[in-house]
Amino acid sequence: MRLSSLADYAVVLMSAASRHCGAALLAEGKLNASTLALETGVPLPTTQKLVSRLSAAGLIESTRGIGGGIRLARPPASISLADIVEAVEGPLAITTCTIDGNHDCALEDSCTVKPHWGVINQTIRKALNDVSLASLAEAPAAQKIKSMEHTL
Amino acid sequence: MRLSSLADYAVVLMSAASRHCGAALLAEGKLNASTLALETGVPLPTTQKLVSRLSAAGLIESTRGIGGGIRLARPPASISLADIVEAVEGPLAITTCTIDGNHDCALEDSCTVKPHWGVINQTIRKALNDVSLASLAEAPAAQKIKSMEHTL
DNA sequence: CTAAATGCGACTAAATAAGTCTTATTTAGA
DNA sequence: TCTAAATAAGACTTATTTAGTCGCATTTAG
Numbered sequence: 574m575r576l577s578s579l580a581d582y583a584v585v586l587m588s589a590a591s592r593h594c595g596a597a598l599l600a601e602g603k604l605n606a607s608t609l610a611l612e613t614g615v616p617l618p619t620t621q622k623l624v625s626r627l628s629a630a631g632l633i634e635s636t637r638g639i640g641g642g643i644r645l646a647r648p649p650a651s652i653s654l655a656d657i658v659e660a661v662e663g664p665l666a667i668t669t670c671t672i673d674g675n676h677d678c679a680l681e682d683s684c685t686v687k688p689h690w691g692v693i694n695q696t697i698r699k700a701l702n703d704v705s706l707a708s709l710a711e712a713p714a715a716q717k718i719k720s721m722e723h724t725l
Numbered sequence: 726m727r728l729s730s731l732a733d734y735a736v737v738l739m740s741a742a743s744r745h746c747g748a749a750l751l752a753e754g755k756l757n758a759s760t761l762a763l764e765t766g767v768p769l770p771t772t773q774k775l776v777s778r779l780s781a782a783g784l785i786e787s788t789r790g791i792g793g794g795i796r797l798a799r800p801p802a803s804i805s806l807a808d809i810v811e812a813v814e815g816p817l818a819i820t821t822c823t824i825d826g827n828h829d830c831a832l833e834d835s836c837t838v839k840p841h842w843g844v845i846n847q848t849i850r851k852a853l854n855d856v857s858l859a860s861l862a863e864a865p866a867a868q869k870i871k872s873m874e875h876t877l
Numbered sequence: 878c879t880a881a882a883t884g885c886g887a888c889t890a891a892a893t894a895a896g897t898c899t900t901a902t903t904t905a906g907a
Numbered sequence: 908t909c910t911a912a913a914t915a916a917g918a919c920t921t922a923t924t925t926a927g928t929c930g931c932a933t934t935t936a937g
Binding site: 575576581584585684685 | 726727740806810821848849853861862
Binding site for chain 2: 934
């Protein structure tokens with residue numbers, strides 16, 4: 574039920590990248606894997622690996638060569654946590670039996686549990702979809718931090 | 726982001742157990758790990774392991790000895806998916822940084838992402854809490870199954 | 878007191894994920 | 908046009924977690 578650490582890192586990296594993505598894209602210093610690793614504290618090799626996956630998923634665009642680098646493929650407001658998590662971890666489903674085309678479960682149709690997972694999946698997906706990169710970059714409301722201490 | 730298969734099994738086992746828990750607790754045939762394994766198709770050793778954890782978490786009660794067995798510790802309506810998942814997987818948190826008392830993250834306070842995880846955690850927890858064992862045992866509404874095909 | 882049935886905990890093996898390294902590609906400068 | 912430097916992309920190795928198996932301790936009917 575926990576997010577993989579790679580997905581966690583990916584969110585941090587994308588958040589950092591969006592801060593570099595002002596009016597002009599590659600304006601304030603060139604943005605590349607090394608820069609991101611330095612800013613976020615994520616190990617460089619891991620950062621490179623994640624950059625690859627995020628690029629393959631179409632969330633960032635990369636130009637190689639001597640003056641190359643990376644940039645967000647879309648504006649921060651149109652990239653959600655769901656996009657990032659899904660890019661790194663694959664289909665966003667809490668149980669494998671709800672992934673379309675999967676028929677490994679012996680119970681299948683007679684299973685009374687399965688339909689409930691669908692509802693829960695939908696809820697989780699919505700929660701992750703409602704948070705965009707743009708809102709992540711905003712300064713955290715002190716109110717939210719305070720209230721969080723009582724949620725777990 | 727996926728549920729561990731152990732937690733998945735645990736839900737199926739508890740669901741099966743609740744069907745055996747009518748008016749009289751140990752009435753219809755004795756309920757033990759072997760019976761559950763047979764009914765659900767979950768491997769016996771794995772079932773025994775899960776029974777141990779669920780018992781330790783206080784969700785089921787076990788009596789050993791020659792006429793022993795297991796039974797639900799509480800009525801099905803007051804046992805939720807959150808209880809079961811948490812019993813098997815530990816604290817219900819999508820990221821380790823939101824678990825109380827954890828300070829492994831180097832970013833900590835300056836992290837703009839953290840407060841959002843708290844909100845998402847709360848949402849997921851609520852979704853799992855809203856589904857009780859009692860509702861799981863009910864026949865799945867055909868309507869739900871149909872609509873699920875379009876959720877993922 | 879004995880024996881059978883059961884739950885409980887420790888151990889081993891497999892799968893997955895994280896991290897490291899090497900290779901291929903591109904472009905500025907000579 | 909060629910060379911070299913900088914970068915992303917992909918393959919590999921290692922480590923951690925997870926699933927599965929086995930043997931032991933405990934309990935109670937006879």
